[in-house]
Amino acid sequence: MRTDRVAGLVVLGVILSAPTASAQVPGSVREFGAPVVPMFEGWYRNPDGTATVLVGFFNPNKEQTVDLPVGDLNRFSPGPEDRGQPTHFPPGRSWGVLSLEVPGDFAGDLSWTLTANNQPASIPVHLEAPYFIEPLKDAADGNEPPTILFAPDGDAHTGPPVGIAHRLTARVGAPVELRVWTSDVKPHVEGGEPPSRFSQALTLRWHLHRGRGVVEIPEPVQRFKESADQNPTTTATFNTPGDYVLRAEALDETGVGGGGFQCCWTSAMVQVAVTP
Secondary structure, X not given: OEEEEOOOOEEEOOOOOOOOOOOOOOOOOEOOOOOOEEEEEEEEXXXXXXXXXXXXXXXXXXXXXXXXXXXXXXXXXXXXXXXXXXXXXXXXXXXXXEXXXXXXXXXXXXXXXXXXXXXXXXXXXXXXXXXXXXXXXXXXXXXXXXXXXXXXXXXXXXXXXXXXXXXXXXXXXXOEEEEOEEEOOOOOOOOOOOOOOOOOOEEEEEEEEEOOOOEEEOOOEEEEOOOOOEOOEEEEEEOOOEEEEEEEEEEOOOOHHHHHOHXXXXXXXXXXXXXX
């Protein structure tokens, strides 16, 4: 049962970053003019012997959304600059926006660099033991991430984003339906349900990941009391033709970023081809 709709229209669009005369310490919050900081969030093993590294970002500019196209301002190195990273960076901390599969013996010679407001910020990714994470199940209490499907009988997506999960087409100015099916089965706890620090059991959020125009989403955040078998629906309207990527994010009661644990949220990428 839905209990809360976040009122108002959220517009996800392009605000160009402006030059600044002075450097800003990464992580410090200001109105605008600070760098956008890439964040290395950890790594985990895959059943086939490869590993996956997980990254996010922090935009400390409270009043400045930054768009950085892939290239000199937004690149991985060495090797291909474009590895599916976001180009749209709203204010605040965004978790698990990209996962990268690497060999199991990856030597850690890869970095992500963002240059916002003429200030570069870079983070290396690696497989060092202290950064090992368990994004698909919390070893302490058995909690697993929510599940996202884009059709009732479609593929289930759980945990960090892996490639493009769903594809849509749209026309400029015509709303396209964003429909998902979500659920989150909680582990059995002897003696009753575990206490929750949050009032809602499941939250679905939509984000602009890539795209050069403005995207209007009337309900970018939808919250529910029950954790199972929800079917949240909203729309997206685009003002410019092109290829866009949206990120659907399902959160359990631990909230944004899982309260610091990667076990407790799921993100899936939706590609939208927008024609005139």
